[in-house]
Amino acid sequence: PSAFVTDGLYPTAMAARPLASAGIAVLQTTNRPDHFVSLQEASDAIDGWESAIAQLDREGVIDRQRVGIIGFSRTCWYVEQALIEHPQMFSAATIADGIDTSYMTYRLFSEGRPTLAMEYEKILGAKPVGDGLSAWVQRAPGFHLDRVETPLRIEAIGPVSVLTEWETYSSLSAQHKPVDLIYIPAGQHILQKPLDRMASQQGNVDWFRFWLESHLDPHPSKANQNERWRGMRNSREAAGRK
Numbered sequence: 001p002s003a004f005v006t007d008g009l010y011p012t013a014m015a016a017r018p019l020a021s022a023g024i025a026v027l028q029t030t031n032r033p034d035h036f037v038s039l040q041e042a043s044d045a046i047d048g049w050e051s052a053i054a055q056l057d058r059e060g061v062i063d064r065q066r067v068g069i070i071g072f073s074r075t076c077w078y079v080e081q082a083l084i085e086h087p088q089m090f091s092a093a094t095i096a097d098g099i100d101t102s103y104m105t106y107r108l109f110s111e112g113r114p115t116l117a118m119e120y121e122k123i124l125g126a127k128p129v130g131d132g133l134s135a136w137v138q139r140a141p142g143f144h145l146d147r148v149e150t151p152l153r154i155e156a157i158g159p160v161s162v163l164t165e166w167e168t169y170s171s172l173s174a175q176h177k178p179v180d181l182i183y184i185p186a187g188q189h190i191l192q193k194p195l196d197r198m199a200s201q202q203g204n205v206d207w208f209r210f211w212l213e214s215h216l217d218p219h220p221s222k223a224n225q226n227e228r229w230r231g232m233r234n235s236r237e238a239a240g241r242k
Helices: 016-020 039-058 075-085 103-109 116-126 132-139 143-148 159-174 194-211 218-236
Strands: 067-070 092-096 151-156 177-184
Touching: 016 194, 039 075, 039 116, 067 075, 067 194, 075 092, 075 143, 092 143, 092 194, 103 116, 103 143, 103 194, 116 132, 132 143, 143 159, 151 194, 159 177, 177 194, 177 218, 194 218
Parallel strands: 067 092, 092 151, 151 177
Antiparallel strands: none
C-alpha cells in the first residue's frame, strides 16, 4: 500500500509487472524472523507458500497445477527445500545467486569465514565431519536432489556464484533433469546494468511462460534457447515425468 514496485523486492530474477502483463499472477512474500538460522526457517517459508497457493486456488486466481517460484539470495535455500519436499508443488522454478546450505558451499567458503561456518553448522546441527556428517547427509539439500522434478533455472552472477550453484546444477544435469544455468559474469548481487537486468528478468519471463503457458518467443534471437528448452521438455516427457 505504500510503494510502487515494478520488479519485485529486487531487480535480480524478479519481473513482477512483465509476468503480470503475460497473464501470470505474482505474489511477493517476505521472510519470517521467528526461526532464523534453523531448519525451521525454510519450513516456515514453505508453509506460507502452501497456504497462499491453497487460498489463491480457492479464490480462482490461479491454477494450482501451474505455479512457479523464484528464489533469490537466501531464499534459494527455501526454494530448493520446497522442490525436494514437495516435488509436485511447482511447475517451474528459478534460483538466483544464492545459498542452499550445501556441503559443497560449506567446504568451498567456510574456511576463513567463521560466521558462515557457524551458521551452516547451526542450521544443520553439526559440523560435517565424523558422526556429524550423517546429519548433513540427512538434511543438506544437495544430497536429495534426486527428488527434484521441477524444471529449474539457475542464475549465477560472477565466478564465485558459479561455484556456489554448481552442486545443484551438475547433480540435476547428470540426472538428465530439466535445468538451465545462466551466467552473468560481471553483474552485482542486486543487478544494476540494464543488459544484466534484461538477461535475468526477461529470461525468467520466457522461462515461466514456457513451462506454465507452453509459450515460446518466436524472435530469432531466442532460437537456441527455444531449442534447448524443447529438448528439456521432450526428455522429461520421455522419462515419464509430470
